[in-house]
Amino acid sequence: MLEYFDDDSPEESNKELDETLQRYRESVKSGQWQNGLPSADALEGIVQYCLETQKFDDALNFAKMWKEVAPYSADAWHRLGIAYGSTGRWVDALTAYVKASELDPVDMEIAVNMGIALEQNGQLEEASEVIDKALNTEPDNFDALFTKALILQKRERYEEAIKIFTYLSKQEQYAKDATTELAFCLENIDEFTEALALYDKLLAADPFDSSIWFNLGVLYGRKGAHRRAIRTYEMAISIKPEFVNAWYNIGNSYAAIGRIEESVASYEEAHRLDPADVPVIHNLASSYEESGDFAKAIELFSLALERDPKHVPSIYGRGTCYDALEHFDKAVMDYETALEMEPWFADLWYAKADALHNIGNISGALSDYKMALDLAPNDVECWYDYGTTLLENGDVLDALRAFSECVRLNADWSEGYYATAKTLCAAGQPLDALPYLEKAFLLDPEKVLEFTDEFQVVAGPLGMEYLQEMLTKRLIKGDKDGV
Numbered sequence: 001m002l003e004y005f006d007d008d009s010p011e012e013s014n015k016e017l018d019e020t021l022q023r024y025r026e027s028v029k030s031g032q033w034q035n036g037l038p039s040a041d042a043l044e045g046i047v048q049y050c051l052e053t054q055k056f057d058d059a060l061n062f063a064k065m066w067k068e069v070a071p072y073s074a075d076a077w078h079r080l081g082i083a084y085g086s087t088g089r090w091v092d093a094l095t096a097y098v099k100a101s102e103l104d105p106v107d108m109e110i111a112v113n114m115g116i117a118l119e120q121n122g123q124l125e126e127a128s129e130v131i132d133k134a135l136n137t138e139p140d141n142f143d144a145l146f147t148k149a150l151i152l153q154k155r156e157r158y159e160e161a162i163k164i165f166t167y168l169s170k171q172e173q174y175a176k177d178a179t180t181e182l183a184f185c186l187e188n189i190d191e192f193t194e195a196l197a198l199y200d201k202l203l204a205a206d207p208f209d210s211s212i213w214f215n216l217g218v219l220y221g222r223k224g225a226h227r228r229a230i231r232t233y234e235m236a237i238s239i240k241p242e243f244v245n246a247w248y249n250i251g252n253s254y255a256a257i258g259r260i261e262e263s264v265a266s267y268e269e270a271h272r273l274d275p276a277d278v279p280v281i282h283n284l285a286s287s288y289e290e291s292g293d294f295a296k297a298i299e300l301f302s303l304a305l306e307r308d309p310k311h312v313p314s315i316y317g318r319g320t321c322y323d324a325l326e327h328f329d330k331a332v333m334d335y336e337t338a339l340e341m342e343p344w345f346a347d348l349w350y351a352k353a354d355a356l357h358n359i360g361n362i363s364g365a366l367s368d369y370k371m372a373l374d375l376a377p378n379d380v381e382c383w384y385d386y387g388t389t390l391l392e393n394g395d396v397l398d399a400l401r402a403f404s405e406c407v408r409l410n411a412d413w414s415e416g417y418y419a420t421a422k423t424l425c426a427a428g429q430p431l432d433a434l435p436y437l438e439k440a441f442l443l444d445p446e447k448v449l450e451f452t453d454e455f456q457v458v459a460g461p462l463g464m465e466y467l468q469e470m471l472t473k474r475l476i477k478g479d480k481d482g483v
Contacts, residue, residue: 038065038069039069040066040069040070040073040076043062043065043066043076044066044075044076044079046058046062047059047062047063047079047083048079050062050083051079051082051083051086054086056083056086057087059079059082059083059086060080060083060084060086060087063079063082063083064080066079066080067080067096072103073103074100074101074103074104074107074110075100077096077097077099077100077103078096078097078104078110080100081093081094081095081096081097081100081110081114081117084096085116085120090117090120090121091121093113093117093120094114094117094118094121097110097113097114097117098114101114108134108138108141111130111133111134112130112134112141112143112147113143115127115131115134115144115147116143116147119131119147119150119151119154122154124154124155127147127151128151131144131147131148132148135148142168142171142173142174145164145167145168146164146168146174146177146178148164149161149164149165149168149178149181150181152164153181153184153185158185158186158188158189159189161185162185162186165178165179165181165182165185166182169182176202176205176206179198180198180202180211180212180215182198183195183198183199183202183215183219184215186198187218187219187222192219192222195219196219199212199216199219203216208239209239210235210236210237210240210246211236213233213235213236213239213246214232214233214236214243214245214246214249216232217229217230217232217233217236217250217253218249220232221249221252221253226253226254226257227253227257229250229253230250230253230254233246233247233249233253234250242273244270244273244274244277244280247267247270247273248266248267248270248277248279248280248283250266251263251265251266251283251284251287252283254266255283255286255287255290260290261291263287263290264287264288264291267283267284267287270284276307278304278307278308278311278314281300281303281304281307281314282300282301282304282313282314284300285297285298285299285301285303285304285317286317288300289317289320289321289324294321294324294325295325297317297318297321298318298321298322301314301315301317301321302318305318310341312338312341312342315334315335315338316334316338316347316348316351318334319331319332319333319334319335319351319355320351322334323351323354323355323358326358328355328356328358328359329359331351331352331355332352332359335348335351335352335355336352339352344375345375346371346372346373346375346376346379346382347372347376349368349369349371349372349375350369350376350379350385353365353366353367353368353369353371353372353385353386353389354385356368357385357389362389362392362393365389366386366389366393369385369386369389370386373386378409380405380409380410380413383402383403383405383406383409384402384403384406384416384419386402387399387400387401387402387403387406387419387423388419390402391419391422391423391426396426397427399423399426400420400423400424400427403419403420403423404420406419406420407420412443413443414439414440414441414443414444414447415440417439417440418436418437418440418444418447421433421434421436421437421440421455422454422458423458424436425455425458425459425463425467426458426459428463430459430463430466430467431466433459433467434467434470434471437451437467437471438471455467
C-alpha cells in the first residue's frame, strides 16, 4: 500500500512516491494494470502527493481512479474537485464538490471549496449563500472569508471587500494574496497612492513575482501613465516571457500612445503564445486597422470570428475595415449581423447609416441615424451626419433642427454653425444665416475658403450677393472698431 510522507525520512519518502507515480503513469499510458486498479488508500496517497507537489494533471488522472474505486468516498470526490479546480475546470470541480457534499454535508472544507467553485464560475448569488452558511458555522474560516471578499469585489462592493482583505492581510498564510486583492480594490476606488504603496511592499518582499509587476502595470494604465505601464509590463515579461496577458496589455499601452508598430509586435507575440485567444487576435487586427493595413485587419478579424462567431467587436471592426476599403455592401452585412446580437449598440447603427448613405440608400440611412440618436442623443457628430443627409434629401426644416442640436451640444464646434447657416440659406433666410456664418468663421477661419463654392449652390445668386456684401461691411466695421 502507498503510504503518506514519512516525517523521519522525507527525501526517501518523496523518492518512493516519485517512483510509484512514474509506475502509475506508465500503467495509465499502457491502459493496463497488472493486478487491477490500485487500492483506495494507495490512490489517496498519490493524489495527495500530486496536489502538494502541483502535479495537477497527474492528480486529476488518479483522483478519477480513486473515485471509481471508492464511489461513496466524500474524500475521493472532494480531491477530484480540487484537482479539477487546479486545472481551471471549475464547472467540473463544482459537480465533484456537489457530490462530495451529498456524501458528507457537514464537512466545512467541502462547503467552502464548493463556494469557491461557484465564485469562479460567476454564480455569485449561489456562492454567497454557500459561503455565508459556512461562516455562520466557522466565522474565522480564512478560506471562506477570502472567498466572501472576492465575491464582494466582483460585485464592485469594494469598501466591504477592503475590510475583509485588510483583516486577512494581517494573517501570515494569507498576507500576500490578501494584500494583492486589497491593492486591486483600492485601485478601483481610485485610491492609487495607497494601492501603489501596497504593490511596492509586495515587490520589496518578492521582486520576481511577475503577477505583481503585471498588476502594477494595470494600475499605471488606469492612471493614464502608459509609458510607466509599459516598463512595468516589460519587467513582468522579463521574469515570465510566456506571460500572454502582459504581452497583450503592453500592446494596449503602446496603442494608447500611438506607437502602432510596437503595439502590433506585442500582440503578435501574445498571439504566438496563445493562438486561440480572441481578444488578442481582435486587438492585433485593430492595430493593423489603425496602421491602415485594412486587408490584413480583415483577415485577422475573420480569424477571431472563426474562433468566436458571436464576437461583436470583431464583426464591427471588420465592417469598419470594409467601409474604409469602400466595400460598403459587405460593411452593411457585418453591421447588420452585429446588430442582431447587440441592437442597443448606438455606434453600430451610426456606422450602418453611414454605409447606407455611401451606397445611396438615403431612406435607410436616415432611419438608422435616427436609431443611433435614440440610443445616444448627445452624439454631436451623428446629429451632424443626420442633418447633412436630411438636407441632401430636401428635408430642410428637419435638417435645421439637427444642426441646432449640434450647436447646443458643442458651442465651440464651427461645423454646427456653418451647417446651420447653409441650411438657413437653403430655406431662403440669408439674413438669419449671417450670425451663424460669422460664428463659424470666428471659430475656424479656414471656413472662409470653403464659403464661396459651397454657399453659391444653396444661397443662390441674390442670397450670395447679400451675404458677401454684409460680411464685407461687418469686416470693415470690425477693422475700424479695432476688432
